[in-house]
Amino acid sequence: MKESTNNATLQNQDLLDQTIAENKQLMEVIKHKNLVIENLLETYEEIRRYLSEKNLDSLEQLLYSLLLLIRALEGEPISNSTKDYMKTLKSTANEQLKQLRQTSTFLFPTCLADLGPAGSIRAFYSNLSKENIIRVKIAFQGQLQRFPDRIEIQLFRVLQRIIRTLDELTIPQATIIFERDRLKIQLDQESMTILKQSSELIYVHHLVDSMQGMTFSTFDENELLIQLG
Numbered sequence: 001m002k003e004s005t006n007n008a009t010l011q012n013q014d015l016l017d018q019t020i021a022e023n024k025q026l027m028e029v030i031k032h033k034n035l036v037i038e039n040l041l042e043t044y045e046e047i048r049r050y051l052s053e054k055n056l057d058s059l060e061q062l063l064y065s066l067l068l069l070i071r072a073l074e075g076e077p078i079s080n081s082t083k084d085y086m087k088t089l090k091s092t093a094n095e096q097l098k099q100l101r102q103t104s105t106f107l108f109p110t111c112l113a114d115l116g117p118a119g120s121i122r123a124f125y126s127n128l129s130k131e132n133i134i135r136v137k138i139a140f141q142g143q144l145q146r147f148p149d150r151i152e153i154q155l156f157r158v159l160q161r162i163i164r165t166l167d168e169l170t171i172p173q174a175t176i177i178f179e180r181d182r183l184k185i186q187l188d189q190e191s192m193t194i195l196k197q198s199s200e201l202i203y204v205h206h207l208v209d210s211m212q213g214m215t216f217s218t219f220d221e222n223e224l225l226i227q228l229g
Contacts, residue, residue, distance in 0.1 A: 070086055
C-alpha cells in the first residue's frame with residue numbers, strides 16, 4: 001500500500017514537472033511572438049516617419065511657397081480674369097494643404113515630440129471633428145506624463161484606432177481621461193455593449209498586450225483601461 005502511494009506521488013510529481021516545463025515553453029513562445037510584433041511595429045513606424053519627412057514635408061513647403069507667391073501677386077495690377085484664376089488657385093492650394101496635413105498626421109504625428117500623446121490625440125480628433133470626418137463626440141480630461149518615443153507613438157496609434165472604431169460603430173460620445181501613467185475610456189452601458197461585441201476591440205486588446213510598456217483591461221463595466229510603463 002505504501003509502495004503504491006509512493007508510485008502515485010512520483011507520477012503526480014512527474015506530471016507537475018512536465019506541466020511546468022510545457023508552460024515555460026509556452027511563455028517563451030508568447031514572449032518571442034510579442035517581440036516579433038513589436039519589432040515589426042517599430043519598423044513600420046520608421047517607414048511612416050520616413051515617408052512623412054522625405055515626401056510630405058517637401059510638398060507642404062511647396063504649397064506654402066505657392067500661397068506666398070499668390071499673396072504677393074494679389075497686390076499687383078492684374079486683369080479680372082487673372083484675379084479669378086488666382087482666387088481659384090489659392091482655394092485649391094489651401095484645400096490640398098489641409099488634406100496633406102491630415103495625411104501627414106496619419107503617417108506620422110510630427111507634433112508628438114512637442115505635445116506628447118495626449119496633446120497629439122486631442123489635435124488629431126479636433127482636426128477630424130472640424131472637418132466633419134467623424135461624428136463621435138469625445139471629451140478629453142487630464143494629462144499624461146512623458147514616456148519613451150516607442151510607447152508614445154504606439155499609444156497614439158491605439159487611440160487613433162479606438163476613435164475611428166467608436167465612430168464606425170456610430171457610438172455617439174465618449175470620455176478619454178488621462179491620468180499620468182494610464183488612461184481610461186468611458187462609455188455609457190449601451191455603447192460599451194456595442195464596443196465589446198466588436199471584433200475590433202478584441203484586435204486592439206491583443207495589439208496592446210503584445211506591446212512592451214502597455215496593458216489593456218476592462219476597469220469596470222463602463223470603462224476600458226490602458227496602463228502605461
